[in-house]
Amino acid sequence: MMSTLLNVDRLRVAYRGRGFRPKQHEVLHGVSLTIAEGETLGVVGESGSGKTTIGRAVLGLVKPSDGKVLFRDKDITHASPKQRRGLAKDIQVVFQDPYTSLNPSMTIGDILSEPLVIQGQSDKDARARVGMLLDQVGLPADAIERLPREFSGGQRQRVAIARALAPKPKLIVCDEPVSALDLSTQARVLDLLVDIQRQTGVAYLFVSHDLAVVRHVSHRVSVVYQGDIVETGSADQVTSEPEHPYTQRLLLAAPVADPLEQEKRRAERHRLIERHREQDLQAGAVSA
Template sequence: MSTPLLDVTDLRVAFTGRGFRPKAVEVLHGVSLSIGEGETLGIVGESGSGKTTIGRAVLGLVKPSGGRIRFQGADITHASPRDRRTLSKSIQVVFQDPYTSLNPSLTIGDTLSEPLVVQGATAGDARARVQMLLDQVGLPRDAGERLPREFSGGQRQRVAIARALAPKPKLIVCDEPVSALDLSTQARVMDLFIDIQRQTGVAYLFVSHDLAVVRHISHRVSVVYKGDIVETGPADLVTSTPEHPYTQRLLLAAPIADPVEQEKRRAERHRLAELHREQNVQAGVA
């Protein structure tokens, strides 16, 4: 078997609480996952499940308390700031909020060219690369001369995607990149992610709370519940016929147009939640 692009083994992350003599609270309890080149792994779970912490650990934004993270076979678990700057050429991120992830005082062209120039590109090469990126994400040719406030939410997220693509990364961590958008814009941006992956072969670690979103974009899905991965498998199977009660509840939580069927799904979700609680009590889980 070929070496995975990203290989996370027994990842643990703990945060220190507040107050007098605060204790460390572990939020990830030994998470393992892998992503191949050109693959999308969807990470799904409710708020507070730990899914975003996985992506932040890969990016070096939180410090693991245990386990190991390998990228292209190299251990990056405790990479130095200098090594992280080098890694940023290969690992990029698209954040959730397109309104706060862009500098409002910089033109789109400056936003996209700045990291290229820092990495050694000439001004001319950076301008050419920026124009290619704008074309790639479907923005008008004059977008580089405009400020972020002149764009819609969907267009700003396209700028954020272009910024992530600028250094030609191998992996992009996508942290709820469509949750702040309306449904029609979500669909267009997700299709853009898919098209870019086909063109460039980039891999995605795609974090979302929405099973429908990860079903649309992912090859495989891992479900996170209270800091543990409870189910992993092909996206079509995990998001249509899940085995774990928690994943089943996530599926039933998705709204549908039929109010009678929606009421049935709500009742079944409550039944599964109660069953899951009873199983935890029997197993001695707090």
């Protein structure tokens, strides 16, 4: 049995509002999840659901108001900047936009070797590692001397993946890593992530709004709705036979080629939205 790599325990995150005497708005209401070594957990939800905040809390980019983030049984919830730099060897990230996540003035070789040199590797060893990384993500060897602007969006995202892989991490947080790419490029990048996991055993926290994308790469899926995880299960179960009405809505929102089937799915989704809205109103009346 694989051991637990990441344990997010009853995590709460609140953001301060704007204006005079702003109130805090809680975006995560005690979220808990786990990721085993070598596993991919897909975290899916619509914009504003809080899914991205989970990844940012794991990376230390937001400060939780309560709860814990444990990595290899070590509490990293409030790790200092120095501790975070040490954690960078084990926890990396691939951001959404391949066009802004790479320094346009640096060559691909410099982008990939910089974190290795910072961690104490010699220039020679770092360059050797860069050559291996380029081969691993399917980019030509001469990419090492080229600038990001010379590559397509899909190729830039491969560079971003290579950068995340450079220090041989145990966990990579993938924050909507294919949403800015066209469909054919998405498929190639997703296949690349799956292949890399098989080769290296790296684990992924894969954040997305798209159930179809999550199904492609995930072992398990957690669905986030308004700051709460409302459903967790195997990728096949959650993306094929979801139990929660919100997950059912997400599944029905996915487009299909048949216009008649698409019309039926749209009508069913609207029916679920109305039913879910009524349930929320009833729950609010009871709590009041």
